[in-house]
Amino acid sequence: KVEVWGETDGTIYFRIATRCEICKRGARLYALDMGFAKKNICLECYTSLTGNYPSQEPPAPTNENNTQTEQEQQ
Structure with a gap:
């Protein structure tokens, strides 16, 4: 399941929902x-x-949406 929502400034966010x-x-x-x-x-x-x-x-890789900023990747 993918959850998608938008903010009033036009930004769209999404995440992949994970279930036990x-x-x-x-x-x-x-x-x-x-x-x-x-x-x-x-x-x-x-x-x-x-x-x-x-x-x-x-944690072991799952289908959870883990994002990193550009600084964290360096």
Whole structure:
């Protein structure tokens, strides 16, 4: 699902909505390797399944729209 909205100054914004594969809520997703399958799940489901928070590494690439400014890319 893609969400698109416009501001009064004429700027158009969009983002690709992501949903947890377990609870189906929209959220930032974290990859969890369950042995037989790799799931992209939200923080709440991740902590309830593993008892731990995800590592502080950058999250695995998902279909979430992550944009960077030109300065961040340099």
